[in-house]
Amino acid sequence: MKYKKIVVLGSAAAECIPAIFCDCETCRAAWKNGGKDFRLRTSYQLGDFVRIDFGPDAMAQEYKYHLHSEKLRHVIVTHSHDDHFDTTLFNYRRSSFSKVAPDNTLNIYGGAGVVRKINQFAWNGGKTLGFHGDFSCLQMKVHELYPFQTVELPDVDMTIYPLKANHMVSVSTEEPMIYIIRWEDKYFMIANDTGVFCDENWEYLAKLNIKLAAVFNDCCGCGYDRFNNHMSGKYVVDTKQRLEELGLVDASTQYFVNHFSHNGHMTHDQLEARFNPEGIGVAFDGLEVYL
Ligand SMILES: [Zn+2]
Ligand SMILES: [Zn+2]
């Protein structure tokens, strides 16, 4: 049987854990504990060719996990926040910086905010030019995604199902995404950086006749009550329960919380004590999930 491997490259929110400049109790505990309490910014690798999110730790994650970004063909981005989409590194696909094989095209996918950001980032001799949709000098193509409109990635046998994330709610033009991905015969969901799901998502999910082999559910921690932009513990449990009621999640689903903030004030052990009894695992940097 051929397994499909997802590697969690990072499991933290923007400031990482231990957080930069921070001397809070949780960050002190993380420095003391090390191991799973050290968290880089959230990102996932799917096999050799596909990445979900590409943040400012992309280079560190490349070395730590021997990722070989020259093999990447598809980068699927949840939203334009800097911890998920650091556009600077893409400039080094230019011929004067990197040797990129002539048949290597890197496809970037995301909602309106992601497309806008990558069009603005280009520079040349210190001057920002903007790409205006033409990324040929970087051997890249940018594809805008729209909620509830699926996109096929035929060369890796995947389909992207974009759903609406409850995130960046004050930026009406962003269109942040939750993704369900079909990978060959399996489906999984990436739902970091979202509060409780909107009604449109639930209506869409109710019509999807699929079983999720894995779910990565946003969790900023349990230290405070949060249901917009991110979600805290009780909303994670509610979300799992509703997915179970719809038949998308069952006992065979590998259900994880991910994307932790030190402001949630929980160590890895404390998160496990909270979530494991609910049938929910706690993601950490380097976690490998097999579908
Ligand atoms: Zn984030
Ligand atoms: Zn802290």
Ligand SMILES: [Zn+2]
């Ligand atoms: Zn975010």
